Amino acid sequence: MIASRQILRLVSIFQYLLRLYLIYPLSSEITKANGVMMEKAWAGAAYNLTLYMLASHVLGSTWYLLSIERQDECWKKACTLEYPHCRYHYLDCQSISDPNRNAWLRSSNLSGLCDQNSDFFQFGIFADALTLEITGSKFLNKYYYCLWWGLRNL
Numbered sequence: 001m002i003a004s005r006q007i008l009r010l011v012s013i014f015q016y017l018l019r020l021y022l023i024y025p026l027s028s029e030i031t032k033a034n035g036v037m038m039e040k041a042w043a044g045a046a047y048n049l050t051l052y053m054l055a056s057h058v059l060g061s062t063w064y065l066l067s068i069e070r071q072d073e074c075w076k077k078a079c080t081l082e083y084p085h086c087r088y089h090y091l092d093c094q095s096i097s098d099p100n101r102n103a104w105l106r107s108s109n110l111s112g113l114c115d116q117n118s119d120f121f122q123f124g125i126f127a128d129a130l131t132l133e134i135t136g137s138k139f140l141n142k143y144y145y146c147l148w149w150g151l152r153n154l
Helices: 002-032 040-081 099-109 124-131 140-154
Strands: none
Touching: 002 040, 002 099, 040 140
């Protein structure tokens, strides 16, 4: 399961990099066709705003993927402290409905160590995702927060 998650992350980041790569030729083509697209000032402003929004979307979504990766790293690090009793398969989404997982989670110190206020693990710029509980919220909340994060930091 860990290998498939790594492949999924790499494919997601790769498709965002392709989007950014395609922006440059598109921008130069529109600049060459100056009379058609940029005849009005508002059209040029709208085009630049669209490019800025697309770049902030890519930045925000990459930040979100990396924040999930950071949370996963903390769980793995905390789990290795309990090595004989550590159950790595409980960290995957497949075992959410397993009652043994809930018992194991309550008996382990995973949630206490991987809290954003703990000194056990430094989350860096990804601490916002944990503080505001973005990773556990609804899709639209995640989408708009990541877009806002990208706009703010671009």
